[in-house]
Amino acid sequence: xxxxxxxxxxxxxxxxxxxxxxxxxxxxxxxxxxxxxxxxxxxxxxxxxxxxxxxxxxxxxxxxxxxxxxxxxxxxxxxxxxxxxxxxxxxxxxxxxxxxxxxxxxxxxxxxxxxxxxxxxxxxxxxxxxxxxxxxxxxxxxxxxxxxxxxxxxxxxxxxxxxxxxxxxxxxxxxxxxxxxxxxxxxxxxxxxxxxxxxxxxxxxxxxxxxxxxxxxxxxxxxxxxxxxxxxxxxxxxxxxxxxxxxxxxxxxxxxxxxxxxxxxxxxxxxxxxxxxxxxxxxxxxxxxxxxxxxxxxxxxxxxxxxxxxxxxxxxxxxxxxxxxxxxxxxxxxxxxxxxxxxxxx
Numbered sequence: 001x002x003x004x005x006x007x008x009x010x011x012x013x014x015x016x017x018x019x020x021x022x023x024x025x026x027x028x029x030x031x032x033x034x035x036x037x038x039x040x041x042x043x044x045x046x047x048x049x050x051x052x053x054x055x056x057x058x059x060x061x062x063x064x065x066x067x068x069x070x071x072x073x074x075x076x077x078x079x080x081x082x083x084x085x086x087x088x089x090x091x092x093x094x095x096x097x098x099x100x101x102x103x104x105x106x107x108x109x110x111x112x113x114x115x116x117x118x119x120x121x122x123x124x125x126x127x128x129x130x131x132x133x134x135x136x137x138x139x140x141x142x143x144x145x146x147x148x149x150x151x152x153x154x155x156x157x158x159x160x161x162x163x164x165x166x167x168x169x170x171x172x173x174x175x176x177x178x179x180x181x182x183x184x185x186x187x188x189x190x191x192x193x194x195x196x197x198x199x200x201x202x203x204x205x206x207x208x209x210x211x212x213x214x215x216x217x218x219x220x221x222x223x224x225x226x227x228x229x230x231x232x233x234x235x236x237x238x239x240x241x242x243x244x245x246x247x248x249x250x251x252x253x254x255x256x257x258x259x260x261x262x263x264x265x266x267x268x269x270x271x272x273x274x275x276x277x278x279x280x281x282x283x284x285x286x287x288x289x290x291x292x293x294x295x296x297x298x299x300x301x302x303x304x305x306x307x308x309x310x311x312x313x314x315x316x317x318x319x320x321x322x323x324x325x326x327x328x329x330x331x332x333x334x335x336x337x338x339x340x341x342x343x344x345x346x
Contacts (some may be wrong), residue, residue, distance in 0.1 A: 002033055005120055008220075008238040011113030012042045012128055013230035015136050021051035027065040031102050032121045034069055039113050039126050044091040044136035047075065050084040072100035073125070091135050096125055114227060117220035117238045130155065134231065142233050146205050150231035153200070156223075163200050163228070170202035176322045181333055183294060186210040189253065194286070196257040197222075198236055201229035203256055215252075217245075221267050241282075242274035249285045254292045257283070261301045276301075280308045289338040294331065296321070302330040309334045 002024060017037050026034040026049075037047060047070075053062035070077065074095035075087040096106050106125050107113075113126035132138055133151030140148050147167060153159040177183040184190055185207055195203045198216035207214065216236030218226045229236050239245055241263040257263065264274050283293055293314070295305050302318060309316045314334040321329040 002036065005118060006036060006116040006122075007040065008116050009040055010116065010224065010227035010230060010238075011039050011126055012134050013227055014040050014045060015042055016046035016048060017041055018048045019050070023052060025062070027062070027069050027102070029121075030123045031069050031104065032123055034066075034073070035104075035123065035125060036121055038073060038089070041089050042134055042136050043089060043128060043131055045089045046078075047087045047089065048084065052083075054083045054085045055080065056083060069100075069102055069104075072096075072098065072102055072104050091131075093128065093131060094125055112224075114224045117240065139231055143208065145231065145233050146208055150228055152227045152231055156225075156228075159228075166200045166202040167205060170206040172322060172324070174203065174206040177294065181319055181331065183254070183292060183333065185212065185254070190292070192252045193254045194252045194256065196241065196255060196283075197259055197263060198225075198229060200225055201232050201234045201236070203258070204229075204234050205232060212254075217241075219263055241279050244282055245286060247286060250288045252286050252291060253288055254294065255283050255287055257293070257295045260295050260297050260305065276304055277308050277311075280305065281312065284312050284314075284336060287336045289336055291336050293334045293336070295334065296329055296331050299328065299330050302332050305332050305334075313337050 017040060024033050026037070041047065049066075053059035053066060055063060067077065070087050074090045076090070078086040078088055094106060096104055103123075104125060106127055107122060108124075109127075111122070111124070111126060128134070130151045139145050139150060149160045149163040153163045156162070174185065178185055188211070190210075191212055193204075193207070193212045194215045194217065195201075196217050198204065198218050199222075201216050204214035204216050214234065216226070216229050216234055217239045218224070218229070218236060220238045220240045226236055226238060260276070260279070264272055264276060264279055266273055287293060293309075295302065297305070306316050306318060309332065314336055317333045319331045319333065321327045321331055
């Protein structure tokens with residue numbers, strides 16, 4: 001919900017933002033909502049607003065303010081067709097600071113526009129550090145962008161090597177899932193997939209040729225790698241797995257959790273922040289009946305996960321990790337059973 005905090009997405013990651021009758025007062029609160037849209041939009045991206053206040057009766061003032069603020073951001077108004085308006089964000093660096101009635105200015109140098117988990121909306125415009133490299137049209141076209149490290153990956157410490165190693169690792173692991181563990185990826189049984197610990201999106205890239213889509217979740221306390229996932233042409237969100245995930249129940253066919261214990265541990269202190277049972281119960285809420293959960297971790301953690309899985313009536317199978325990996329890690333393949341409470345007499 002666009003309210004007082006940033007949306008849980010990385011900066012400069014969307015090619016266009018579309019809003020149809022969403023009734024968001026974009027220019028209210030010193031333009032905080034339009035500023036948030038600007039944070040999400042890539043240079044050269046498009047903003048499309050359909051419905052109020054665009055040429056809407058009795059909203060002439062709001063429509064005028066929206067046009068004025070977009071102009072202050074140097075957005076180019078491409079067209080107005082009825083009640084639909086399309087703007088284009090400039091490819092070049094922000095034209096701010098400039099003289100504008102909204103008091104818009106650039107954020108300070110210590111602002112990290114990718115910070116987006118429980119992060120308050122700002123009333124300043126985020127600077128773009130990799131302007132030309134991440135602009136619309138600058139990234140390789142699909143599907144080449146899926147396997148090529150983006151500028152954002154290159155900007156991270158040893159990012160290119162980590163990206164390539166992660167990509168190769170998940171190609172091998174997904175092949176093992178299909179060939180040896182009976183995970184039905186690539187069949188009509190699995191369509192909606194979630195990766196609970198996505199890192200660079202290597203798992204999602206490895207299943208890109210299958211008839212699936214993947215929600216890549218980057219834990220909020222981990223390094224902010226979600227921008228790289230968007231540069232690959234994939235999607236995802238930041239999330240803390242010690243909290244419920246914002247989705248409807250029974251919506252995913254497969255949930256993948258690599259290193260599930262890390263999702264409940266503090267990355268610095270190693271202290272457990274919440275209970276494994278609660279996380280797996282949330283997985284149960286999200287997973288469809290007869291859906292599959294694939295969980296990877298140390299033998300001790302997998303033993304605990306098996307106990308939890310059986311307590312919530314999942315069927316379980318534990319397997320060794322890939323033979324060539326030489327890892328002691330175990331893999332739990334669990335299926336959510338289709339069951340109902342017995343009817344009581346009387």
